[in-house]
Amino acid sequence: MSLKADYALQRKNLIGSFLESENITFKSLIKIKSDASHRKYYRIQNKKLLLMDADPRTNEKLTSFVKIDKILLNYGLTAPKIYKKDILNGLMLLEDFGEDTFSKILNKKNEKIMYKNALEVLSVLDNKGKTAPTIKGLKKYTINEQLKETSLFFEWYLREHLGKKLDKDSILSFELNLKKLYKKICTKNRTLVLRDFHVDNLIRRADKKIGLIDFQDALLGSSSYDLSSIVEDVRRPISRELKDMLIKYFHKLTKEDLEKLKIEIAYFSIQRNMKIIGIFSRLKYRDNKPRYMKYIPNAKNFIRNHLEKQELRILKDWFEANRINV
Template identity: 35%
Template sequence: MKPPAAAAEFLNQHGWGDAILSPVAGDASFRRYFRVRDGDRRAILMDAPPPHEDPRPFISIAEYLKDSGFAAPGIFARDLTRGLVLLEDFGDQRMREHLDYHPEDEDAIYRQAVDLLRALHQVPAASLPAYDQAQYLREANLLTEWYCPTQRLDVDVESFEAGWREILQPVVNAQNPPVTVMRDYHAENIMLLEDGGFGLLDFQDALIGHPAYDLVSMLQDARRDVTDELEARMLAHYLTDHGKDEAEEFRSHYAILGAQRNTKIIGIFTRLSVRDGKQRYLDFLPRMWRLLEKDLQHPALEPITNWFDRNIPDEVRHRPIPLVNEAP
């Protein structure tokens, strides 16, 4: 992975002309990242090439989070025309890898991550668009747009959308007041910092919406197994200050948003495979189906559970998706 052609000029303009660049693992977008080393100085170069990417939302939300007392990367320099941003380097200690090597820390670290969300939900929400029903529905439809065609399923899209509208309306009604939703809060986007705090990443798609969304994003992680027991303990920890009725409603919304998110991710991971050739994402689909089926057991999901039972039977859910180069 080579740095963008404009990187050398950009870094030279901002006092990093002698720096050495090395690639850093990225995400599923067009963004790329490089570690920048200049003696004892470290930074991260984000390459967010227009028109595919726009770094301005990342910068705006990073500044909001820092102003609110959370650890988002500081912005050292920016060139919005070329999509280059020089960021504070949070190091290599991700929550994911730390727990792989230190599973005994799991409860404490997840509890700290839940406490961070509790704190974020206590501060005024950022000035962002709402996570409204239309957005939830667009995301859920990624399943019918991408996954179902790969399985050659002729599904009832109209009743799919109607079911989601029915179960999502109470969630949307409860988003008052809304909280900031980072939308990708999980073990691969949380950095463990030297001071014992957490550094936040990958929040450029943030909206304002329901507090259960980021919680379920972390506790029903698409890339890391979280046991049912740990999920239950951390959900109970988040709800420590909630009354019985309030907690019951929250758990219902948590299951609905978990199902919506997992439905969306099945669609996204299928799209990454069939459209973009990133077939490694298919490895996550068995976990996504397990998570979705767990959420579908909640009574609040009945209209959508019935749709899945009618349209995507169990044997299909666990059938591999044909690879791009496979004949029909």
């Protein structure tokens, strides 16, 4: 037996033992189509439960998931209850919110109310950021973390996909420009930022509440980041009219300065979509998952539109100087 096959058998036996105490058999598991992560999910027949299989070799963050889950529940939001966990071996039994993700059920008739419901969730996080005690042990979404993410654009999209390698001075110039903008634009680092707040990770439960999943990468930052993620989602771009309405609605809910919101959304959209382009390129070339490349034109459209803003002119100049078309 090969080492790979031997490990797979050990893993299966481990999962079997984990499930056995709950009277759950392998026959009752229905595999759910996986996303871009390494985690595997199984729906358990006749029980409102999911099995999360996060193999420790993939460095999935179960400890962080448990911590953020508890915070969200304490905030009164709808995160899955954890019924059983084995952190060391990367296994959990979670509450199953069902299959009605926003990506499946959004349409022109319901999108306005559903997006507003999503923003009401973000407004809770924004309000808690202003009023609740600082969350101990949670890192901030710093400019250095953001630069690590944008480096994926240079490594996997420019170099791997386009065959274009930038010199160190060009990358350093970009980093200095982004740091300058971040310092000027983003003055808040107090809100729990989920960082994957998009249509695949929002589920409308039977009771109409918005279920949250895939939040283990949450950090403290600006609420504008998650707002940017949902109103400029590469998986489902929305009309300019709807986006403007939603930004104004979030402003109404949170009393955040409207013009500041708009420029922060623009900044985070550029940064986030550079990261997304890099991640989707990596999924193709490293992980043999090319299906996400179809979203890159949407990400590039968001970047291109925001580069026209005067406040972000230095980034447009940088893209043009380095002959990078978006």
